[in-house]
Amino acid sequence: MRAIFEQELSQVGEGLLQMAKQVQKGVREASTSLATADLHLAEQVIAADDAIDAIERDLDERCITLLARQQPVATDLRVIVSGLRISASIERMGDLARHIAQVTRLRYPAQVLPEQAAPVFAELAEAADTVAGNVVRLLETHDVALAAQVEADDDVLDALHQRTFTTTLAEDWAGSVPQTVDVTLLARFYERFGDHAVSVAQRIAYLVTGDLEPDTAD
Helix, strand or coil: CHHHHHHHHHHHHHHHHHHHHHHHHHHHHHHHHHHHCCHHHHHHHHHHHHHHHHHHHHHHHHHHHHHHHHCCCHHHHHHHHHHHHHHHHHHHHHHHHHHHHHHHHHHCCCCCCCCCCHHHHHHHHHHHHHHHHHHHHHHHHCCHHHHHHHHHHHHHHHHHHHHHHHHHHCCCCCCCHHHHHHHHHHHHHHHHHHHHHHHHHHHHHHHHHCCCCCCCCC
């Protein structure tokens, strides 16, 4: 029975990793669609989010079944409960990538970003891809040092988020009202993407160390 239980726990971990890899692909492609007004790519990101949601539902059902059937305690309970929380955070990261793509679709064929905002969003795209990649590697390795790196990655996203306010509030800002709203919302999507990555990192660190920091994504 123990071997079966451990196999099922391993399958939960594999599912989380699969979700994270799809999220990294999603946010990368969503950022590209935003920068290039690529409707086809935006539609692909939006459709692909359904697969991420499906994996989350399957993982949640697996975890709940394990809780009911095995009644785990101590470390096993910590692993299962953390799996539920991690899957929710990764699913939300996928939603945020979808939201970015939906703005591209909403404004098509127009370019969403004014020229003045393009540089900071190029940096936001790069930072989001970095944080997503580190989440993937963290799920593969459970390296506590990498968990700390994810939090540092989020600091970069937070700083870039603040830069968008400087851009839109500058005297020479030439964006229209809809463009200003889009820039504000999109920057927030990237900032929240990082927050949920930190939530994943904190949960992984908790599994390794037993210490749980307050969840910044709540």
